[in-house]
Amino acid sequence: MNSLNPHPFMCDIHDLATLAEEVRVGDVRAVSRLISLLENHPGAREALRFLNTTLRKMMVIGVTGYPGAGKSTIVDRLVSFYRRQGVKVGVLAVDISSPVTGGALLGDRIRMSEHAMDFGVYIRSMATRGHHGGLARATGDAALVLEAAGYEVVLIETIGVGQNEIDIVNLAHTVVAVVAPGLGDEVQAMKAGLLEVAHVVVVNKGDLTGANHALRDLREWCPKVLRTVAMTGEGIQELAAAIAEHQRSRGVRHVEKARNR
Amino acid sequence: MAIASAPLRILIGKVGLDGHDRGVKLIARALRDAGVEVIYTGLHRTPEQVVNTAIQEDVDAIGLSILSGAHKTLFRRVLELLKEQDAEDIALFGGGIIPDEDVTTLTADGVKALFRPGAPIQEVVEFVKGLKWRD
Ligand SMILES: Nc1nc2c(ncn2[C@@H]2O[C@H](COP(=O)(O)OP(=O)(O)OP(=O)(O)O)[C@@H](O)[C@H]2O)c(=O)[nH]1
Ligand SMILES: [Mg+2]
Numbered sequence: 001m002n003s004l005n006p007h008p009f010m011c012d013i014h015d016l017a018t019l020a021e022e023v024r025v026g027d028v029r030a031v032s033r034l035i036s037l038l039e040n041h042p043g044a045r046e047a048l049r050f051l052n053t054t055l056r057k058m059m060v061i062g063v064t065g066y067p068g069a070g071k072s073t074i075v076d077r078l079v080s081f082y083r084r085q086g087v088k089v090g091v092l093a094v095d096i097s098s099p100v101t102g103g104a105l106l107g108d109r110i111r112m113s114e115h116a117m118d119f120g121v122y123i124r125s126m127a128t129r130g131h132h133g134g135l136a137r138a139t140g141d142a143a144l145v146l147e148a149a150g151y152e153v154v155l156i157e158t159i160g161v162g163q164n165e166i167d168i169v170n171l172a173h174t175v176v177a178v179v180a181p182g183l184g185d186e187v188q189a190m191k192a193g194l195l196e197v198a199h200v201v202v203v204n205k206g207d208l209t210g211a212n213h214a215l216r217d218l219r220e221w222c223p224k225v226l227r228t229v230a231m232t233g234e235g236i237q238e239l240a241a242a243i244a245e246h247q248r249s250r251g252v253r254h255v256e257k258a259r260n261r
Numbered sequence: 262m263a264i265a266s267a268p269l270r271i272l273i274g275k276v277g278l279d280g281h282d283r284g285v286k287l288i289a290r291a292l293r294d295a296g297v298e299v300i301y302t303g304l305h306r307t308p309e310q311v312v313n314t315a316i317q318e319d320v321d322a323i324g325l326s327i328l329s330g331a332h333k334t335l336f337r338r339v340l341e342l343l344k345e346q347d348a349e350d351i352a353l354f355g356g357g358i359i360p361d362e363d364v365t366t367l368t369a370d371g372v373k374a375l376f377r378p379g380a381p382i383q384e385v386v387e388f389v390k391g392l393k394w395r396d
Contacts, residue, residue, distance in 0.1 A: 029348070032319035040267040102268055103293035109314070110303040116310035122317055127268070127298045 013046060020050035023149050028122065031149050035124060038141040048141060051148035055171075058147040060154050061243055062172030064134065064194060067160030069180040070204035072111035073230035074239070075155045079115055081240050082153050090122045090146035090154040094135050097127040104128075108157055122151060134158040134165030143171065161194070169197045174246045176200045176239070179218065181210030191221055199246045201225045202239060207232075269393055270320045274302035274311055276339075277329035284356070284378070285326045291382045292389055308338040315343075315351055322352035322373070322392055324385075332357045333367065340371050352392055356380070 019037075022030030037044035061078070063071045075091055082089045093108035104127035115121040126136040135158060136142075146154050158168050168175055177198035179190070195201060195218070203214045206227040218225045224242055228235030273289045275282060282304050289299045300318045302311070315323050327335050336355060343349050349371075356376040359367070364375050374388050 029316060029346075032317055036267075036270075036319045097268075097298075098293065101294055101296045103296045104268075104298045105289055105293045105301060106298060107301045107303075110301065113303065113306070113310065116306075116313055123314075124317055125298075125300050129268070 016044065016047040017050050020047045020148070023051065023145055026150050028119075028149075031122060031145055032124070034145050035138065035142045038145070039126070039129070039136065039138045045141065048144055051144060053144045053147040055143060055147055058143070058152055058154055059243075059247060060143060060156065060172045060174075062156045062158065062168035062175040063178060064158040064161060064165075064168050064175065064198070065178030065202075066180070066183055066190075069160070069178040069183070070228075070230045071157050071160070071178050072108040074176070074178060074202065074204060074228065074236070075108075075157050076112045076114065077230055077233050077236040078155055078240060079112065079121055080233075081236055083115075083118065083120060086120075087152045088120045088122075088150055090124075090143075090149075090151035091157070092124055092126055092139055092142050092146075092154060093157040094126045094128060094139060094159050096159045097129050099130065102129070122146065122149075128159060132165070133167030134161045135167045135171065139167075140171050166194060166197055173250065174199050174243050176202055176243065178202045178204050179214060180205040181208045181214050183214075195222055198222065199224065200239065200242045202228050202235075204228045204230050206235065268296055268298045269322075269389065270298045270300065270318060271389060272300045272302060272311065272315050272318060272320045272323045273325075274306045274314075274323075275304045275326045276306050276308060276311060276335050277327050277331060278305065279328045280304060281328070287382060288324065288326075288356075288385055291386055295386045295390060297389060308335055308342055311339060312342040312346060312348070316346060316348055320351060322354060322389065324389070325353070325355040327355055327357040332359055333363055336367050336372050337370060354385075354388065356385075 019030055019034050023034055063075055065071055079089050095104055095106045097104040106125035109123050112123055128136050131137040143154050175198045177194045201218055201222045203211055206229045215227055226235055226239055273285055275285050289301045292299050302314055339353055343351055352373045354374040359375055376385055
């Protein structure tokens with residue numbers, strides 16, 4: 001397939017089938033390997049047809065918003081929330097690759113370290129590798145892999161964006177846009193972008209001055225605006241309820257456990 | 262797992278109690294600037310957390326800063342866990358204030374490289390880039 005490729009099993013459809021089989025029994029190393037292959041080789045998508053997944057058995061939640069608004073902290077809290085119901089949770093945390101060197105500093109999981117020893121949680125950092133739209137090219141495929149491995153909820157954190165990077169809308173069943181006080185102009189810009197397509201809008205850092213102003217302003221624009229203090233967990237239960245409500249209104253099929261908190 | 266056309270993925274973190282992260286952050290940035298995908302895990306990680314994370318992130322190598330005196334125990338624990346998890350293809354390297362004799366034993370145990378404080382960052386970068394041609 002690729003003469004540069006020293007990874008012989010890549011070319012072998014039988015090996016992809018074996019790997020897919022290991023994914024389906026929930027083998028974490030197989031999940032990790034297959035996601036890497038999907039990132040590195042378009043040919044690895046052949047494996048997807050052995051997975052037999054459609055993202056309809058799983059709840060896919062997108063979390064997006066400006067850099068530093070608190071996306072990772074919110075994802076961390078939502079993971080705890082779903083874990084308390086005994087649901088297996090996957091996280092795909094996307095950060096941007098340097099357009100100059102191709103390198104990336106993937107630091108979202110710093111905020112999620114509480115879950116590092118929980119075998120019901122799989123967290124994967126992904127770099128955009130030049131892909132535009134706020135996600136990595138392989139993020140959707142990675143979600144399919146997680147569904148096949150038995151994860152019932154997947155939380156996808158996009159790169160820090162506000163306006164045009166809205167791939168997440170096509171992937172997630174429910175999109176949560178996170179805003180924080182003190183982002184005056186940025187929020188104005190988001191009104192013609194992310195906020196239009198988000199299903200739930202969150203004003204995080206509700207402990208800071210300006211949060212009430214942001215709430216009042218946004219409520220004139222968006223159907224569902226919530227206040228959270230992700231650092232303490234305040235408002236997370238309400239956020240999970242709003243996500244469940246949105247899923248119900250769309251008639252998305254997914255685990256009952258995750259839907260009725 | 263290294264593939265010629267794909268960026269290297271390296272976990273960088275700090276194990277142990279001391280709270281200085283300036284050094285590891287510098288390394289993380291230097292590696293990013295060298296084209297590496299760096300999974301930065303932050304401070305105060307345990308060997309168990311590090312190995313679980315490395316497996317989920319499918320990294321090519323783990324680079325740990327261990328400044329506490331317990332470096333020998335901690336590096337060995339990481340090696341042991343990698344073995345238990347059948348993940349010995351993940352290379353381990355590190356930095357810290359490590360006496361010569363410990364460098365010798367730990368390298369014999371399987372740590373691929375150890376850097377002292379004050380080692381030029383470029384040395385670390387060159388070592389990591391060399392991993393690409395491993396296997
Ligand atoms: N005051 C306050 N700070 C918060 C709150 N939630 C998160 N933070 C802080 O905001 C900073 C950024 O939080 P993250 O969760 O990393 O934000 P993010 O949106 O994921 O950031 P990027 O991924 O870099 O775009 C951290 O220092 C958090 O501790 C909150 O509710 N109140
Ligand atoms: Mg983040």
